[in-house]
Amino acid sequence: MTTNTATTTSVGSKTTGSKPAGPVTSDRFFTLPVISLIAMSFMLGMSEFIIVGILPDIAEGLNVSLTTVGGLVSLFAFVYAPATPIGASISSRFERFRTMLFLAVVFLIGNLMCAFAVGYGMLVAARIVIALISGTTVAVSMTFADDVASKKNRTKFVAWVFSGFSIASVFGVPIGTSIANVFGWRWAFHVINLLTVALIILMCVVLPKNHYGPKSRFLAQFFIFTEPRIWGGILAVVFAAASSYVFYTYLTPILEQEIGIPSHLISFALAAYGVACLASNLYGGKLGDRGRGVVPLVKGRPIYLIQAVFMIALPFAVMNMVVGCVVLLVLGFLMYLQNTASQVLYMDVASATHPGSLNLASSFNSMSFNIGIALGSAVGGLVTDHIGMRWLGPFGAIFAVLAFLTAVWLNADLKRREKAEVEAAKEAK
Numbered sequence: 001m002t003t004n005t006a007t008t009t010s011v012g013s014k015t016t017g018s019k020p021a022g023p024v025t026s027d028r029f030f031t032l033p034v035i036s037l038i039a040m041s042f043m044l045g046m047s048e049f050i051i052v053g054i055l056p057d058i059a060e061g062l063n064v065s066l067t068t069v070g071g072l073v074s075l076f077a078f079v080y081a082p083a084t085p086i087g088a089s090i091s092s093r094f095e096r097f098r099t100m101l102f103l104a105v106v107f108l109i110g111n112l113m114c115a116f117a118v119g120y121g122m123l124v125a126a127r128i129v130i131a132l133i134s135g136t137t138v139a140v141s142m143t144f145a146d147d148v149a150s151k152k153n154r155t156k157f158v159a160w161v162f163s164g165f166s167i168a169s170v171f172g173v174p175i176g177t178s179i180a181n182v183f184g185w186r187w188a189f190h191v192i193n194l195l196t197v198a199l200i201i202l203m204c205v206v207l208p209k210n211h212y213g214p215k216s217r218f219l220a221q222f223f224i225f226t227e228p229r230i231w232g233g234i235l236a237v238v239f240a241a242a243s244s245y246v247f248y249t250y251l252t253p254i255l256e257q258e259i260g261i262p263s264h265l266i267s268f269a270l271a272a273y274g275v276a277c278l279a280s281n282l283y284g285g286k287l288g289d290r291g292r293g294v295v296p297l298v299k300g301r302p303i304y305l306i307q308a309v310f311m312i313a314l315p316f317a318v319m320n321m322v323v324g325c326v327v328l329l330v331l332g333f334l335m336y337l338q339n340t341a342s343q344v345l346y347m348d349v350a351s352a353t354h355p356g357s358l359n360l361a362s363s364f365n366s367m368s369f370n371i372g373i374a375l376g377s378a379v380g381g382l383v384t385d386h387i388g389m390r391w392l393g394p395f396g397a398i399f400a401v402l403a404f405l406t407a408v409w410l411n412a413d414l415k416r417r418e419k420a421e422v423e424a425a426k427e428a429k
Helices: 032-053 055-062 066-091 096-115 120-142 151-183 185-206 219-226 228-248 251-259 263-287 295-299 301-317 321-334 339-353 355-361 364-386 389-428
Strands: none
Touching: 032 066, 032 096, 032 120, 032 151, 032 185, 055 066, 055 120, 055 185, 066 120, 066 355, 066 364, 096 120, 096 185, 120 151, 120 355, 120 364, 151 185, 151 263, 151 339, 219 228, 219 355, 228 251, 228 301, 228 321, 228 339, 228 364, 228 389, 251 263, 251 321, 251 389, 263 321, 263 339, 295 339, 295 389, 301 321, 301 389, 339 355, 339 364, 364 389
C-alpha cells in the first residue's frame, strides 16, 4: 500500500504523509504519544531481557538444561539482526500506524506463546516470532519523531526510545524476575501480555494516523548501502557494541569471580550498572544534538579511545573491589553514548540521498548493535575458554580502537565533502 503524496523524513526535518498530523508546536516532551512509544521500547526490552533473569526457572519448568535455555539469548540476537532491515523496508510500503499496531499484536502473540509454551520447541518458536518484529518495531517508532515531538526535542525522542530498553533492564527485568520467583516463570510473561494489551489500547487512542512514507520499491530501498557514510555508521556501531559485549556477556561472573562481590549483592551491582547504561542513553541524546548528519558521531571520537583505555585497565582494576566496580560503571556509561548520534547519521543521510529508504535506515542502529552483540559475545567466549575471563578487557579494547578508526575515516570524508562544496560554490560564482 503506497501513496502518491510523500515527502522526506529525517530526525531533523518535518514530514507527513497523506493526512498530516500537523506540526508539533509545544515544547512539552512527555506527551501521551511519546510516552506510548517509549513504553513500547520498554516492553520490547523487558521481553528480550527477561529470559536472563528466569533461566533456571524455565530450565526446571520445561525439563531442559540451563545451557539449552541460555541458547535462546544468542538465538534472539541472530534472528533480530537480519530481520530488522528486511522488516523495516517492507513496513515502509504500509500506513505507519497500522504497521505499528500489527507489530504490537504480533509481539503480544509471541509473548502469549511464551506464557503457554508446552515444551522447549514452542518456546524457541515464540522467541523467534518476537525477535522477527522487535527491531522493526523500534525502527517504525523512530519515524514518529516528526509528528510527536517538536523540532527541538527530536533527538531527545530518539534517545528516550532507545532508553526504554535500559529502563527495562534496570526496573522491568528485576520486577519480572521477582514475579517469576513468587508465582512461576509463566507469570512474568502474563504480566508482559497484560501491559501490552493496555499499551495497544493507548496507542490506538493517541498515535497519529494516516501517514505514509516516501514511495519506494522493496529492492530499491537497499541502494542506500551504496552510501559510504551509512557503512561508516554501521561499522562504528558494530565495533563499539562488540567492544562492550566482549565483557558484558560475562558481567555477572566477572562481578562474582574476579571482583569478589558477594552473591547476595549481585542484583544491586547489576542494577547500578543498568542505571549507568540508562544515563548513557540519555546523555547520548545530548551528544546527538551537536549537529546533523555524520557530525555528532565524528565529534564523539574520543569516546571510543576512552572506552579502549578503560578496557585495557579492566584486568588490573578487578584486583580491587572498589576500583573494579568504578571501571565497570564507567564502561556502562560509555556503552550507549553513540546511539542517538548514529541514528541521526542514518536518518539524515537517508533523507538527503535515498528518501525512499527512510524506514530501512531507521533500523540500522538496532541491526548493527545486534551484530556487535553476536560478534562480541563470540570473541568473549573464545577468550574466556582459552586465556581466561580476566583478559576480556584488552580484546574489547581492540574493537573500541576499530570504532575510533571508523569515526576518523568518517571525519576525513566529512572534511573532503565540505571542501568539495566550497570549491563548487566558488566555481558557481
